[in-house]
Amino acid sequence: MAAAPGRQRPAALLCAALCLGAALAVDRSNFKTCEQSGFCRRQRGLSPGHSPYRALLESLQLGPDAARIQLINEATKVPLLLELWGLQGNMTRIRIKELNPLRPRFEVPDVLVAEPPVERLAVTGRDEGSLELSLGPAGHRLLVTEKPFRMDLLQGRELLCSVNARGLLFFEHLRQQEGAAAEGQEEAAGGTEEAAEEPGSWEETFKTHTDTKPNGPTSVGLDFSLPGFEHVYGIPEHAESLRLRTTEGGDPYRLYNLDVFQYELYNPMALYGSVPLLLAHSARRTLGIFWLNAAETWVDISSNTGGGETPQTDVRWMSESGVIDVFLLLGPAPAAVTGQYATLTGTPRAKGAPAPAATEDPIPSLAVPPQQAPRRCLLSSLWGTTRAAGTTTTRRMWQRWRGALRNTLSPAMCSGWTSSTPMANATSLGTPASSPGPAPCWSNWLQRNARWGTPSQGLGGCGTPSGC
Ligand SMILES: *[C@@H]1O[C@H](CO)[C@@H](O)[C@H](O)[C@H]1NC(C)=O
Ligand SMILES: *[C@@H]1O[C@H](CO)[C@@H](O)[C@H](O)[C@H]1NC(C)=O
Numbered sequence: 001m002a003a004a005p006g007r008q009r010p011a012a013l014l015c016a017a018l019c020l021g022a023a024l025a026v027d028r029s030n031f032k033t034c035e036q037s038g039f040c041r042r043q044r045g046l047s048p049g050h051s052p053y054r055a056l057l058e059s060l061q062l063g064p065d066a067a068r069i070q071l072i073n074e075a076t077k078v079p080l081l082l083e084l085w086g087l088q089g090n091m092t093r094i095r096i097k098e099l100n101p102l103r104p105r106f107e108v109p110d111v112l113v114a115e116p117p118v119e120r121l122a123v124t125g126r127d128e129g130s131l132e133l134s135l136g137p138a139g140h141r142l143l144v145t146e147k148p149f150r151m152d153l154l155q156g157r158e159l160l161c162s163v164n165a166r167g168l169l170f171f172e173h174l175r176q177q178e179g180a181a182a183e184g185q186e187e188a189a190g191g192t193e194e195a196a197e198e199p200g201s202w203e204e205t206f207k208t209h210t211d212t213k214p215n216g217p218t219s220v221g222l223d224f225s226l227p228g229f230e231h232v233y234g235i236p237e238h239a240e241s242l243r244l245r246t247t248e249g250g251d252p253y254r255l256y257n258l259d260v261f262q263y264e265l266y267n268p269m270a271l272y273g274s275v276p277l278l279l280a281h282s283a284r285r286t287l288g289i290f291w292l293n294a295a296e297t298w299v300d301i302s303s304n305t306g307g308g309e310t311p312q313t314d315v316r317w318m319s320e321s322g323v324i325d326v327f328l329l330l331g332p333a334p335a336a337v338t339g340q341y342a343t344l345t346g347t348p349r350a351k352g353a354p355a356p357a358a359t360e361d362p363i364p365s366l367a368v369p370p371q372q373a374p375r376r377c378l379l380s381s382l383w384g385t386t387r388a389a390g391t392t393t394t395r396r397m398w399q400r401w402r403g404a405l406r407n408t409l410s411p412a413m414c415s416g417w418t419s420s421t422p423m424a425n426a427t428s429l430g431t432p433a434s435s436p437g438p439a440p441c442w443s444n445w446l447q448r449n450a451r452w453g454t455p456s457q458g459l460g461g462c463g464t465p466s467g468c
Pocket of ligand 1: 089090332336
């Protein structure tokens with residue numbers, strides 16, 4: 001007995017040292033910077049003020065729902081298609097894609113609960129070099145300027161938001177790889193129509209992972225200017241102050257779902273989840289920008305506040321691929337913006353709302369044979385925890401968890417459970433008396449993954465991370 005503490009102490013010290021060391025040092029090399037991301041570097045390399053895009057106003061097609069106008073990049077001559085909608089409930093949708101893409105480009109499915117109902121658009125003004133559309137009964141108007149292309153969204157005389165005012169629209173069109181046919185040919189020949197491809201356009205390596213890009217560079221970027229707004233919020237998830245800061249002189253905020261062990265506070269590095277919704281708020285109004293793109297995205301924020309002039313915040317979105325599809329949520333009240341976002345993407349079931357139809361067995365996989373008791377324990381524990389945390393487990397959520405669980409956790413954790421352990425007992429995780437050991441592992445794993453729950457509830461008295 002006496003020897004035991006002595007033997008254990010070095011191990012304990014070592015652990016303490018390692019844990020402390022680990023707690024103090026985030027391994028920044030796990031987080032990609034904009035400079036290390038080919039498309040972010042290319043997008044950010046474009047500086048304001050030189051937009052090559054021109055709106056071909058004579059190409060306007062005004063349908064019953066949308067207005068369509070071609071844009072042309074005067075440097076590359078590649079045409080884009082701009083589509084504009086005035087949506088019911090004070091929203092405007094702007095979509096920009098290639099007019100004749102080499103291949104279809106990805107457009108995000110599933111996120112919109114339905115095609116949003118539209119207002120009737122009308123041309124209310126036209127002169128050489130610009131076009132004015134009215135967007136519905138609330139008096140929103142969109143002024144489209146031909147060259148360089150930009151758009152200004154107004155309500156009455158008030159300018160709410162300008163698009164491409166800084167000329168940062170950058171749409172990398174699909175292309176064939178130069179010299180793809182003539183394999184091994186050096187690019188010494190030169191004289192290609194377009195500028196030499198930047199490194200990272202067709203393949204790039206981060207740490208040990210090499211990412212091939214068979215479609216080549218396909219990123220998209222666009223800027224929004226918000227006059228009168230000093231404060232912007234949103235684009236979770238970052239370990240950041242509530243109000244977003246300007247990103248000048250540093251990296252943009254990154255939206256890319258990661259599960260990296262540690263992260264830094266007040267840093268734009270990506271975390272577990274991403275919601276591409278940014279809110280701008282002033283005493284007078286609130287406005288939202290919802291950037292519907294599922295690819296890796298970086299968001300730059302700059303502002304001119306403090307100079308005595310009208311404050312203005314500029315936001316620049318850059319995504320690795322897809323199309324530009326953005327919703328301007330025009331409030332004007334904060335609650336209206338939230339409501340507008342909810343009408344587009346849906347809401348979770350409200351507390352106290354009726355349960356899903358009885359035909360939906362929420363835990364179908366619990367019918368496991370007795371020899372699979374350990375697995376039953378895992379599943380039932382998980383189920384109990386989600387319930388204890390006061391969350392509503394939908395079948396889809398449950399199936400996702402079950403899948404993750406199968407791949408992540410060892411059934412040995414539930415050695416004390418039998419196939420007859422009642423479900424009702426599974427309200428806290430990892431706490432059956434006979435297998436108290438792995439509770440913290442469980443709890444931490446769950447706490448990380450069950451962020452819709454309340455960590456202090458039903459998570460089996462979660463302890464500190466314990467090396468699982
Ligand atoms: C739309 O905007 C108008 C004018 O700002 C406002 O009166 C109205 O309440 C708004 N509608 C919604 C659904 O927020
Ligand atoms: C389940 O919980 C009930 C009440 O808390 C307890 O009486 C019973 O012994 C438990 N059963 C098992 C198998 O743990």
